[in-house]
Amino acid sequence: MTERTIQVEILTRVEGEGGLLLKLRGSDVERIELRIYEPPRFFEALLRGRPLEDVPDITARICGICPVAYQMSSVHALEQALGVAVSPEVRRLRRLLYCGEWIESHALHVYLLNAPDFLGFDSGLDMASRYPEEVSRGLRMKKHGNQLIEALGGRSIHPINVAVGGFYRSPRRDELERLIPDFRWCVDAAIETVRWTASFDFPDFSRDYQMVSLIHDTEYPMNEGDVGVLEAGPGPDGGRGAERIPVAEYERQFREDHVAHSTALHSVRVGTGRPYLVGPLARVQLNWEHLSPTARELAREFGFDRTCGNPFRTIVARSIELVHAYEEALEILGSYEPARPARNTYAYRAGAGCAATEAPRGLLFHRYTVDEGGRVREARIVPPTSQNQGQIEADLRAWVPHVATADDATLARQCENLVRCYDPCISCSTHFLNVRVERA
Amino acid sequence: MKPKLAVFKFASCDGCQLSLLDAEDHLLAVAGALDIAFFPEATSRMRAGPYDVALVEGSITTAHDAERIRAVRRDAKCLITIGACATAGGIQSLKNWADHTDFIRAVYATPEYIATLATSTPIADHVHVDFELRGCPINQYQLIEVIQSLLAGRRPRTPSHSVCIDCKRRGTVCVLVARGEPCLGPVTQAGCGAICPAYDRGCYACFGPAAQANLAGLTARLASDGMRPGRIAQSLRTFNGYAPAFREESDRLADGRDRVDEVRR
Ligand code: SF4
Ligand code: SF4
Numbered sequence: 001m002t003e004r005t006i007q008v009e010i011l012t013r014v015e016g017e018g019g020l021l022l023k024l025r026g027s028d029v030e031r032i033e034l035r036i037y038e039p040p041r042f043f044e045a046l047l048r049g050r051p052l053e054d055v056p057d058i059t060a061r062i063c064g065i066c067p068v069a070y071q072m073s074s075v076h077a078l079e080q081a082l083g084v085a086v087s088p089e090v091r092r093l094r095r096l097l098y099c100g101e102w103i104e105s106h107a108l109h110v111y112l113l114n115a116p117d118f119l120g121f122d123s124g125l126d127m128a129s130r131y132p133e134e135v136s137r138g139l140r141m142k143k144h145g146n147q148l149i150e151a152l153g154g155r156s157i158h159p160i161n162v163a164v165g166g167f168y169r170s171p172r173r174d175e176l177e178r179l180i181p182d183f184r185w186c187v188d189a190a191i192e193t194v195r196w197t198a199s200f201d202f203p204d205f206s207r208d209y210q211m212v213s214l215i216h217d218t219e220y221p222m223n224e225g226d227v228g229v230l231e232a233g234p235g236p237d238g239g240r241g242a243e244r245i246p247v248a249e250y251e252r253q254f255r256e257d258h259v260a261h262s263t264a265l266h267s268v269r270v271g272t273g274r275p276y277l278v279g280p281l282a283r284v285q286l287n288w289e290h291l292s293p294t295a296r297e298l299a300r301e302f303g304f305d306r307t308c309g310n311p312f313r314t315i316v317a318r319s320i321e322l323v324h325a326y327e328e329a330l331e332i333l334g335s336y337e338p339a340r341p342a343r344n345t346y347a348y349r350a351g352a353g354c355a356a357t358e359a360p361r362g363l364l365f366h367r368y369t370v371d372e373g374g375r376v377r378e379a380r381i382v383p384p385t386s387q388n389q390g391q392i393e394a395d396l397r398a399w400v401p402h403v404a405t406a407d408d409a410t411l412a413r414q415c416e417n418l419v420r421c422y423d424p425c426i427s428c429s430t431h432f433l434n435v436r437v438e439r440a
Numbered sequence: 441m442k443p444k445l446a447v448f449k450f451a452s453c454d455g456c457q458l459s460l461l462d463a464e465d466h467l468l469a470v471a472g473a474l475d476i477a478f479f480p481e482a483t484s485r486m487r488a489g490p491y492d493v494a495l496v497e498g499s500i501t502t503a504h505d506a507e508r509i510r511a512v513r514r515d516a517k518c519l520i521t522i523g524a525c526a527t528a529g530g531i532q533s534l535k536n537w538a539d540h541t542d543f544i545r546a547v548y549a550t551p552e553y554i555a556t557l558a559t560s561t562p563i564a565d566h567v568h569v570d571f572e573l574r575g576c577p578i579n580q581y582q583l584i585e586v587i588q589s590l591l592a593g594r595r596p597r598t599p600s601h602s603v604c605i606d607c608k609r610r611g612t613v614c615v616l617v618a619r620g621e622p623c624l625g626p627v628t629q630a631g632c633g634a635i636c637p638a639y640d641r642g643c644y645a646c647f648g649p650a651a652q653a654n655l656a657g658l659t660a661r662l663a664s665d666g667m668r669p670g671r672i673a674q675s676l677r678t679f680n681g682y683a684p685a686f687r688e689e690s691d692r693l694a695d696g697r698d699r700v701d702e703v704r705r
Contacts, residue, residue, distance in 0.1 A: 010480050010486070011480075012480040012483065012484040012486070013481065013484060014481070015454050015481065016449075016454060038451075039451040039501045039502045039556060040501075041451055041501070041530075041531070041560075042535055045538070046531065046532070046534040046535060046538070050674065051674070057644065057678075058531060058678070061455070061530075061531050061576065061679065062453060063453050063455075064452075064453040064455020064456070064458045064577060065454060065455075104462075112482065122483050122485040123482055123483030123484065125467070125468070125471045125482065125483065126483070128471075135468075136468075139464040140464070142462075142464055143465070146462055146464075154635040154636065155577075155635055156462060157455045157458060157459060157462065157577040158455060158576065158577055158646070160635055160636050160641065161641075163641075168636075168639045168640045168641040169640040342640075416484075427452070427453050427454050
């Protein structure tokens with residue numbers, strides 16, 4: 001029986017440094033490792049002893065693509081520790097900022113990172129000659145997302161305006177209102193995006209996922225909710241069949257294991273030891289009822305009101321979320337009232353707080369313990385990609401037999417394509433991913 | 441022939457290289473003028489060196505990376521560091537002051553799997569750097585300016601004055617004088633456009649020390665406003681904390697009544 005080792009030294013078009021190792025005997029997978037060799041940066045440790053006000057600025061630097069997610073999970077957790085509530089205006093502004101990040105991150109992934117796999121290109125830039133309209137549409141959609149973050153946060157990467165208790169300054173109305181015309185254009189562009197990605201040729205591949213996402217009674221989840229767990233199965237669910245776990249219970253229900261081939265940690269459900277899926281595919285299916293009207297119609301039209309276990313179709317879910325994010329942003333922009341004060345004050349007290357928010361790539365959990373002097377005693381961060389890593393490996397194991405007759409280069413490429421569907425963020429997961437394929 | 445560009449990543453958050461993909465209006469023009477030979481975050485096509493320009497993001501934190509940066513240098517005619525991680529060691533250089541084993545234990549349950557150096561050091565500690573771009577993250581327009589000047593064969597121009605001067609230019613009311621907010625703008629290199637004070641907060645020095653910054657003058661002022669030396673030292677020890685000017689001043693302050701360990705605890 002032929003033995004093969006296939007190694008993808010550098011996973012491309014993903015955020016951060018990882019690889020993939022596959023060992024095959026015939027079409028049997030002997031070993032599969034998503035290797036994360038991104039050097040660890042020890043954020044939890046370097047936060048210790050810092051004033052809690054530093055936390056949103058420092059944790060933002062875990063990831064240049066989703067800094068807002070880190071800022072959001074950290075301020076919510078710290079506010080809980082301090083017992084400080086935020087005003088409804090601040091809450092809306094935070095959602096608006098999060099819309100900006102989903103847009104910037106999703107548009108980047110859909111157009112520049114993931115679409116090339118379906119259309120047979122090495123990069124989004126290479127696509128520009130054959131698909132000039134699409135590429136410039138994607139770039140413009142992304143640009144307006146970045147402009148939104150800039151208007152609210154001062155700059156698009158590592159925005160500087162997020163504070164414990166609110167914002168340093170509420171944007172003036174004119175700073176936000178001028179975005180409205182472009183956002184109207186973006187809603188249509190996002191609808192086009194859904195139709196375009198839904199027309200791609202998807203491999204016939206499906207998994208029985210345990211899907212995990214925040215769920216909320218009245219809105220599409222971003223900043224708050226319970227942790228919803230939906231076991232794959234037929235029929236429409238919309239979160240109704242989902243098990244609900246309070247965020248405070250997260251650490252008792254999910255566990256991170258440290259594995260040797262990775263500087264990331266693998267998450268599993270406590271009890272069953274089963275890996276699970278976070279991110280747009282899970283989020284849309286657990287929450288499709290709370291999507292904006294246009295996005296909800298599209299979700300129904302393309303079958304996301306039922307269980308969809310095809311990871312390759314995540315690009316369509318991500319595009320549907322783009323429609324939602326632009327529509328919700330438009331709604332907030334159109335009725336914007338500056339928060340006064342921009343930030344609620346608080347007194348230091350010793351305590352602990354935890355929070356989960358929905359980063360573009362999925363659920364992001366933070367927990368902090370602070371002392372009476374306002375310093376961080378302990379920090380714990382569980383990023384979406386480390387939660388997905390176990391599931392990615394399990395999916396690769398199931399995917400390889402479908403493509404095992406291919407030559408090494410094609411097989412490696414097919415595996416990489418699958419990995420990219422989860423939009424892994426490796427910088428986040430180190431404390432987090434390498435695709436090498438060994439055919440034994 | 442178009443100049444060959446490569447983008448390399450070491451310990452970092454990807455934010456600085458993302459600045460290139462975020463230059464939406466210039467991206468296709470840049471991609472047309474340059475031969476993007478190695479940029480894994482953007483393209484699956486990877487070609488071997490030598491390269492005309494290497495953009496390097498991130499700091500050196502593993503023995504393997506210390507080797508890798510030498511190979512990058514050998515392959516690059518011009519090596520440009522992008523961002524605070526690459527030019528000063530980044531936020532991860534905070535571990536340079538700490539007990540490394542404790543750091544590993546704080547994050548990983550099974551520390552024996554982790555191979556990392558006890559320090560995070562800037563690229564220039566390892567190899568010759570031709571030009572550096574500051575910032576956490578870098579400013580997109582500065583990056584475009586650097587690429588355009590390389591294409592035109594001239595040396596890139598970036599400012600060396602302080603954030604303070606840019607606030608005056610913008611007409612931002614001084615947060616330090618008017619509101620007593622601690623602000624590192626007077627000692628921080630310009631480049632961001634003086635964003636933070638325009639959002640009613642002090643600058644936290646993400647562009648690193650300005651040339652000839654009067655650090656002792658500023659820290660004395662912050663102390664007279666009531667900030668403890670330990671806290672002042674800590675505020676210098678962030679994204680550019682390991683840059684020599686900030687490192688020396690923070691060590692000087694921490695050696696006083698507030699000891700290094702108190703800062704850390
Ligand atoms: S300098 Fe800042 S933005 Fe740039 S890679 Fe490092 S952490 Fe990220
Ligand atoms: S004002 Fe200071 S901290 Fe803020 S973006 Fe500029 S250099 Fe960075």
